Amino acid sequence: xxxxxxxxxxxxxxxxxxxxxxxxxxxxxxxxxxxxxxxxxxxxxxxxxxxxxxxxxxxxxxxxxxxxxxxxxxxxxxxxxxxxxxxxxxxxxxxxxxxxxxxxxxxxxxxxxxxxxxxxxxxxxxxxxxxxxxxxxxxxxxxxxxxxxxxxxxxxxxxxxxxxxxxxxxxxxxxxxxxxxxxxxxxxxxxxxxxxxxxxxxxxxxxxxxxxxxxxxxxxxxxxxxxxxxxxxxxxxxxxxxxxxxxxxxxxxxxxxxxxxxxxxxxxxxxxxxxxxxxxxxxxxxxxxxxxxxxxxxxxxxxxxxx
Amino acid sequence: xxxxxxxxxxxxxxxxxxxxxxxxxxxxxxxxxxxxxxxxxxxxxxxxxxxxxxxxxxxxxxxxxxxxxxxxxxxxxxxxxxxxxxxxxxxxxxxxxxxxxxxxxxxxxxxxxxxxxxxxxxxxxxxxxxxxxxxxxxxxxxxxxxxxxxxxxxxxxxxxxxxxxxxxxxxxxxxxxxxxxxxxxxxxxxxxxxxxxxxxxxxxxxxxxxxxxxxxxxxxxxxxxxxxxxxxxxxxxxxxxxxxxxxxxxxxx
Numbered sequence: 001x002x003x004x005x006x007x008x009x010x011x012x013x014x015x016x017x018x019x020x021x022x023x024x025x026x027x028x029x030x031x032x033x034x035x036x037x038x039x040x041x042x043x044x045x046x047x048x049x050x051x052x053x054x055x056x057x058x059x060x061x062x063x064x065x066x067x068x069x070x071x072x073x074x075x076x077x078x079x080x081x082x083x084x085x086x087x088x089x090x091x092x093x094x095x096x097x098x099x100x101x102x103x104x105x106x107x108x109x110x111x112x113x114x115x116x117x118x119x120x121x122x123x124x125x126x127x128x129x130x131x132x133x134x135x136x137x138x139x140x141x142x143x144x145x146x147x148x149x150x151x152x153x154x155x156x157x158x159x160x161x162x163x164x165x166x167x168x169x170x171x172x173x174x175x176x177x178x179x180x181x182x183x184x185x186x187x188x189x190x191x192x193x194x195x196x197x198x199x200x201x202x203x204x205x206x207x208x209x210x211x212x213x214x215x216x217x218x219x220x221x222x223x224x225x226x227x228x229x230x231x232x233x234x235x236x237x238x239x240x241x242x243x244x245x246x247x248x249x250x251x252x253x254x255x256x257x258x259x260x261x262x263x264x265x266x267x268x269x270x271x272x273x274x275x276x277x278x279x280x281x282x283x284x285x286x287x288x289x290x291x292x293x294x295x296x297x298x299x300x301x302x303x304x305x306x307x
Numbered sequence: 308x309x310x311x312x313x314x315x316x317x318x319x320x321x322x323x324x325x326x327x328x329x330x331x332x333x334x335x336x337x338x339x340x341x342x343x344x345x346x347x348x349x350x351x352x353x354x355x356x357x358x359x360x361x362x363x364x365x366x367x368x369x370x371x372x373x374x375x376x377x378x379x380x381x382x383x384x385x386x387x388x389x390x391x392x393x394x395x396x397x398x399x400x401x402x403x404x405x406x407x408x409x410x411x412x413x414x415x416x417x418x419x420x421x422x423x424x425x426x427x428x429x430x431x432x433x434x435x436x437x438x439x440x441x442x443x444x445x446x447x448x449x450x451x452x453x454x455x456x457x458x459x460x461x462x463x464x465x466x467x468x469x470x471x472x473x474x475x476x477x478x479x480x481x482x483x484x485x486x487x488x489x490x491x492x493x494x495x496x497x498x499x500x501x502x503x504x505x506x507x508x509x510x511x512x513x514x515x516x517x518x519x520x521x522x523x524x525x526x527x528x529x530x531x532x533x534x535x536x537x538x539x540x541x542x543x544x545x546x547x548x549x550x551x552x553x554x555x556x557x558x559x560x
Contacts, residue, residue: 004344004487006522007529011345011487047488059540066548074556112393226541233537237529241540242342242521248544252551289391297453298394300381 007240008052014246016046021060021250028064028251029071029258030265031199031214031274036061036192036225037118037281039247052240055232059244061193061225064251065218071259072215079166079212083219085173086180086198090224093184098231101189115285117189122282125200129275132204137268167208167216175206184224193221196278210267326358327367329510331498336512338485338494339519346487349373349514351410351496352480361476365503368411368418369471369479372429372499373514375406375463376492382450398450402436405490407458408465410481412473415466420504427506429499431455431464462486491517 003014020042024035036057043053072078104113160172179201187194198217202208208216233239262270331353338347351371361367380403386395411418415430428434435451458464463486471481485494494514499506518526529536 002343002345002487004340004342004522006518006525009488009490059544062541063544063548066545067552070549070552226544229541229544230534230537233529233540234533237533239529239537239540241525241529241536241543244540245543245547248547252547255548256551256555289393291392292387293385293392295453295457296385297450297457298383298385299454299457300383 003242003246005048005052005240005243007238008048008056008243010047010049012046012048017243017246018250020046021064021247022254023250024060024247025064025067025251025254025256026258026261027254027277028061028195028218029068029255029260030262031195031258031270031277035064035251036194037122037196037278040192041281041285043243048240048243049238051232051236051238052243055229055236055238056240056243056247058193058225058228058232059239060247060251062222062229063244063248064255065193065222065225067252067255068259069215069218069222071256072218075215075263076166077212078215078219079164079208080216080219081162082164082167082169082176082206082208082212083216085162085176086183086216086220087223089177089180089182090184090187090194090220091227093181093186094188094224094227095184096181097185097188100185104189114189115289117186119282119286119289121186121197122278122285125197126275126278126282128204129200129271130279133268133271133275137272140268164208167206167212169206169208171206179205180220183220187224188228193225195221196274199274210271214262327361327500327502327507328356329498329500329508330354330356331510331512333496333512333514336514338489338514338516340489340491340517340522341519342521344487344522346489347485349483349485349496350480351483351498352478353498353510354479355477355500362502367473367476368413368501369473369481370412370415370419370429370499370501371408371410371471371481371483372434372495372497373406373408373483373485374404374434374495374497375516376490376494377402377404378490379403380454382454384450384453398447400435400451400454403454404434405492406463406485406494407431407434408467408483410465410467410470410483412469412471412479414468418501418504419499419506423501423504423506427499427509429497431466461488463488485516489516 001014002011004011020039024039027038028035039060040053040057043057044050069078160174161170162173163170179198183194183198183201186197195217198220199213202213202217203210229239265273331351334350338349355367380400382398382400383394384396385392388395409415409429409431419429424430424433432451432455435454455464465484471479473479494516496512496514498510500508517523
């Protein structure tokens with residue numbers, strides 16, 4: 001069934017969009033990533049204009065993340081205090097990121113920057129998670145128990161310590177604020193929620209237990225992507241409600257299944273799967289940069305145009 | 308716009324040879340984009356009105372063009388730099404129709420002279436205006452060619468030579484397929500009669516393409532009340548997420 005999207009001004013298959021939303025929803029529920037790094041490129045591929053894909057993707061992430069967050073809240077796997085601290089940093093970072101994005105747009109190479117950012121961050125994070133999870137998995141098999149978390153010297157040496165009960169941490173608020181801000185900047189520049197960067201940062205930099213990481217990152221993502229949606233809607237008029245509704249319907253249902261699957265898997269298995277996914281997307285984007293494209297030319301509305 | 312006015316002046320100034328005039332109609336003057344819009348087929352039909360018997364030679368031909376709203380376009384070319392493919396060169400095309408279809412009774416070059424094409428902007432190359440493209444090196448034509456190639460693949464530019472059916476040198480008709488990815492606006496339909504590669508009469512009319520119903524409402528809200536629209540989008544997202552979460556909990560008991 002074809003459906004005409006009022007803002008994107010293209011006609012696409014409604015079931016394809018529902019399916020796409022569903023898959024991203026499952027991933028969102030399983031891993032606590034908003035799925036923006038998947039949904040945005042996939043929408044490009046379906047012929048949705050990039051500006052609409054980025055803005056509507058942000059709106060869809062709000063929905064699938066809420067659905068996931070509710071499930072996590074009931075299981076009490078959300079560290080709300082940590083979430084608020086991350087969010088404070090995130091909003092500042094997002095504002096700075098939007099400013100940086102617009103400055104780079106003037107230089108005309110923003111596409112390349114976004115692509116390189118994706119390849120670099122996805123590659124490094126995917127690889128790190130993969131190696132770490134494989135080591136952890138092997139160790140837990142040999143000893144039959146999870147290893148003790150390493151003590152992090154510099155994180156504990158900073159002032160302004162706060163007790164994060166749900167995470168079982170007593171650390172300074174400075175590292176979470178910095179993590180939040182860094183994710184905010186990247187989220188704005190790359191047009192994603194930033195979960196795939198935040199989840200590893202929470203595990204490896206802040207030392208939070210994997211159980212609360214997913215719920216807490218969803219909490220932060222909802223506010224950052226909600227903020228981004230409003231920004232896009234008011235400045236670029238590029239949020240497509242019809243597209244969003246289709247993605248959301250698929251997404252919220254997928255997220256519920258995803259959360260259930262996530263509970264059944266072990267933390268290490270979950271991390272290996274996320275690492276594989278991140279590396280796959282990274283590989284695809286890297287190939288696009290390295291291989292000669294079949295069409296060397298591309299069309300765009302001119303800078304400063306009405307669209 | 309300016310060249311359209313110029314065209315109109317030219318049309319008025321053209322002497323009518325052999326007193327042949329084109330009378331034409333469209334199967335529909337409006338195209339409504341609804342939620343389930345999958346494209347539309349417009350039938351262009353008409354007849355040649357004569358005050359004297361038709362000359363035998365040279366033969367009569369009909370050219371029908373449909374032009375969508377004309378907008379500027381940036382065409383970018385990728386090149387290999389430091390081992391990766393990046394956007395290197397770009398050209399600003401001043402005005403290119405978002406949709407362009409030409410239907411004719413015979414191959415265009417056989418029925419239309421270069422001069423007439425230049426004057427009336429009939430072929431796709433002439434319909435695109437690229438004066439100062441700002442291309443630093445190489446031929447600027449490659450960007451126009453790329454634009455035409457990409458839009459042809461998307462079904463937005465169509466050349467269908469020989470698709471106009473002409474009966475008894477008097478009645479003609481042609482179907483123009485409008486794809487689903489249409490831009491809103493006025494679509495100019497032009498009909499040219501030619502003899503001996505010269506245009507002897509022309510006719511121009513418009514097809515209005517606009518969104519209706521829900522499509523119209525969403526589009527207007529997004530552009531006129533962006534804040535409310537943004538908040539509404541967020542509200543839908545939150546309600547859907549919350550609702551699904553609650554519904555699934557109920558289903559699990």
